[in-house]
Amino acid sequence: MNVTEVQEYVPVIGLEVHAQLLTKTKIFCSCPSTYGAEPNTLVCPVCLGLPGALPVLNREAVSMAILMGLATNCTIAEESVFARKNYFYPDCPKNYQISMFDKPLCADGFIEFELDGETKRVRIERIHLEDDAGKLIHEEDGGSLVDFNRCGVPLIEIVSRPDMHSAEEAGAYLVMLRKILRYLGICSGNMEEGSLRCDVNVSVMPAGSSEFGTKTEIKNLNSFKAVEMGIRYEIERQIEVLKNGGKISQVTNLWDSGAKKLVTMRSKEYAHDYRYFPEPDLLPLEVDDEWIDGIRTKMVELPLERERRFRKEYNLSSYDASVLCSEKKIADYYEELASIAGDPKLSANWMMREVMEELKEQSVSIEQFSLQPERLAGLIRLVKENVVSGSAARDVFKEMVKSNESAEEVVRRLGLEQISGEGELEKMIDEVIAENPREVERYREGKIQLLGFFVGQVMKKSRGKANPKLTGEIIKRKLSG
Ligand code: ADP
Ligand code: ZN
Numbered sequence: 395m396n397v398t399e400v401q402e403y404v405p406v407i408g409l410e411v412h413a414q415l416l417t418k419t420k421i422f423c424s425c426p427s428t429y430g431a432e433p434n435t436l437v438c439p440v441c442l443g444l445p446g447a448l449p450v451l452n453r454e455a456v457s458m459a460i461l462m463g464l465a466t467n468c469t470i471a472e473e474s475v476f477a478r479k480n481y482f483y484p485d486c487p488k489n490y491q492i493s494m495f496d497k498p499l500c501a502d503g504f505i506e507f508e509l510d511g512e513t514k515r516v517r518i519e520r521i522h523l524e525d526d527a528g529k530l531i532h533e534e535d536g537g538s539l540v541d542f543n544r545c546g547v548p549l550i551e552i553v554s555r556p557d558m559h560s561a562e563e564a565g566a567y568l569v570m571l572r573k574i575l576r577y578l579g580i581c582s583g584n585m586e587e588g589s590l591r592c593d594v595n596v597s598v599m600p601a602g603s604s605e606f607g608t609k610t611e612i613k614n615l616n617s618f619k620a621v622e623m624g625i626r627y628e629i630e631r632q633i634e635v636l637k638n639g640g641k642i643s644q645v646t647n648l649w650d651s652g653a654k655k656l657v658t659m660r661s662k663e664y665a666h667d668y669r670y671f672p673e674p675d676l677l678p679l680e681v682d683d684e685w686i687d688g689i690r691t692k693m694v695e696l697p698l699e700r701e702r703r704f705r706k707e708y709n710l711s712s713y714d715a716s717v718l719c720s721e722k723k724i725a726d727y728y729e730e731l732a733s734i735a736g737d738p739k740l741s742a743n744w745m746m747r748e749v750m751e752e753l754k755e756q757s758v759s760i761e762q763f764s765l766q767p768e769r770l771a772g773l774i775r776l777v778k779e780n781v782v783s784g785s786a787a788r789d790v791f792k793e794m795v796k797s798n799e800s801a802e803e804v805v806r807r808l809g810l811e812q813i814s815g816e817g818e819l820e821k822m823i824d825e826v827i828a829e830n831p832r833e834v835e836r837y838r839e840g841k842i843q844l845l846g847f848f849v850g851q852v853m854k855k856s857r858g859k860a861n862p863k864l865t866g867e868i869i870k871r872k873l874s875g
């Protein structure tokens with residue numbers, strides 16, 4: 395797509411995101427909502443939709459949905475109503491989904507995030523509760539199997555307003571949405587496992603127009619990359635159709651991640667196709683202030699606020715602050731580290747390099763990491779006080795990861811204390827001067843860049859333990875005399 399085409403047409407994008415809630419049990423029965431169990435082992439008459447079975451609402455699921463509503467600045471409805479959404483599909487044994495229709499639990503909120511240094515706000519139309527369907531497993535021989543374990547796992551659907559205008563913006567919105575869910579501890583956000591699923595709606599309109607174009611929907615986008623690629627693809631396709639005088643028809647497409655293209659699944663379905671009606675087996679859901687206030691006490695500092703505070707309070711770059719706030723536990727770890735070590739900048743450097751690399755290498759989370767903040771802070775203090783050099787400290791770090799030793803213990807065991815005693819340093823410097831008469835002569839003739847060479851020789855002699863700054867100063871003094 396070239397620049398003129400982008401200027402001629404304005405893309406409009408809205409996202410519908412499904413998030414599985416991390417409750418222990420399902421939304422309308424007491425079956426565990428665990429992921430990855432043997433197929434069809436976590437089922438009962440309710441979630442299998444057997445005749446006569448009645449749903450009982452899981453209070454925890456409602457609390458989690460309200461928490462998300464509060465985190466996204468929504469109004470929480472005093473009364474919301476579950477509705478039957480009727481459709482037939484083999485993964486849905488009841489032949490209807492219990493969702494919410496005209497009276498959702500949360501409405502009229504917004505999410506803010508930053509993109510290229512600019513704050514963007516995307517409005518949230520609604521957040522409602524519903525039950526998940528089962529999962530079809532298509533065999534290579536053409537047969538299909540069904541696993542009902544996922545039936546009845548609680549979902550929230552978060553519907554945005556059509557406020558986004560590029561694939562990058564939609565991607566950044568989704569990243570922030572996922573961060574918020576994970577900060578709140580109500581969804582794992584694992585897109586590969588389907589805990590977080592995103593359908594996108596895309597239209598384009600001529601620049602300057604105030605009327606939205608016809609939209610199409612893309613389902614089955616199971617990664618951030620697929621979301622952005624699908625949107626880009628669809629924007630280009632629609633612009634192409636319009637430029638050739640064609641019309642966009644309302645369809646639902648599937649993203650084929652293998653072929654990297656869209657496949658039309660069906661013509662668009664409308665609300666009336668589902669014959670929504672109030673769920674007769676459940677009472678309207680009433681939420682009072684006391685319940686909401688109780689949930690409010692569980693609210694945490696949200697990722698964007700925290701990122702901004704990190705930049706200000708610890709004087710971190712936007713990039714460092716965003717990496718350190720990518721997950722709540724990482725941000726918690728960092729703040730503890732910085733406070734014990736007494737040096738936010740140095741602590742951030744260690745987090746950004748050594749800690750992050752180590753987590754990646756071991757593929758563990760920060761909670762599983764063997765080196766907890768207190769011990770690492772000990773090492774950072776030694777660096778700060780010049781007891782060990784930066785390069786020796788990295789060796790000490792590697793040792794500490796493997797053991798339970800404190801930084802001091804490792805430094806002592808490996809004999810890595812930095813040599814800062816002038817007497818000891820002078821002895822080595824004198825040796826280096828005596829061993830390199832030609833370089834000394836050239837230095838005295840004005841080739842002062844050779845200072846680095848002398849420092850290097852002393853570092854070598856001391857096996858990396860000489861304090862480089864002090865060494866340089868002593869050499870300068872000696873050679874100028
Ligand atoms: P539907 O009638 O298809 O359910 P909704 O108005 O409920 O449509 O919106 C569904 C999603 O599509 C929302 O996320 C909304 O932001 C988005 N959307 C609505 N209109 C447009 C449009 N013209 N272009 C892109 N996205 C849109
Ligand atoms: Zn069940």
Ligand code: MG
Pocket residue numbers: none
């Ligand atoms: Mg709709």
